[in-house]
Amino acid sequence: MQINVSIKEVVINSGIPLKKRGKNHIGLCPFHSEKTPSFTVSEEKQIFRCFGCGEGGDAISFLMKLHKITFREAMKWLGHNTFTFVERKPDMKKVMFEAWKKSYLNKICFLIRGINRLLVSGFFKGRWQVERSAVLFHALPVLEYHHEILCGSDEDLQKELYRETGGC
Numbered sequence: 001m002q003i004n005v006s007i008k009e010v011v012i013n014s015g016i017p018l019k020k021r022g023k024n025h026i027g028l029c030p031f032h033s034e035k036t037p038s039f040t041v042s043e044e045k046q047i048f049r050c051f052g053c054g055e056g057g058d059a060i061s062f063l064m065k066l067h068k069i070t071f072r073e074a075m076k077w078l079g080h081n082t083f084t085f086v087e088r089k090p091d092m093k094k095v096m097f098e099a100w101k102k103s104y105l106n107k108i109c110f111l112i113r114g115i116n117r118l119l120v121s122g123f124f125k126g127r128w129q130v131e132r133s134a135v136l137f138h139a140l141p142v143l144e145y146h147h148e149i150l151c152g153s154d155e156d157l158q159k160e161l162y163r164e165t166g167g168c
């Protein structure tokens, strides 16, 4: 899981008091002189923006601009201070992929079981049913192959299958 420093705490720890306003926090902009706060910090998006001078960015770029330091120095600066860590929102693509994996695997298991039962039971008699059972016979190895991919550990193959099946 990816973690992020809390931009609100970075700003406050840099000596800029913030007040809560709605979803955001506001304060006096350190990048231009002002009497009414137009410096806005969003904890949700982990960014800052000043509506007075147009400065904006994330916690790292805030530190870089404020202290006129490099990216590396800003990272180091963060390492020397303790901040609470904010969990990032779960990756929706990953969530959907995992959900697809689960449901497609269920579907495949259901189909493989069903086909095997039909083939064994001698349900297919007569010319028409023979053709039908041939179709199922051809479908079986494909399903078994998909089953193998889904139960395996090769995520690239799984993602390929995900795209092929349109994520059903």
Ligand SMILES: [Zn+2]
Pocket: 029, 030, 031, 032, 039, 050, 051, 052, 053, 054, 055
């Ligand atoms: Zn400003």
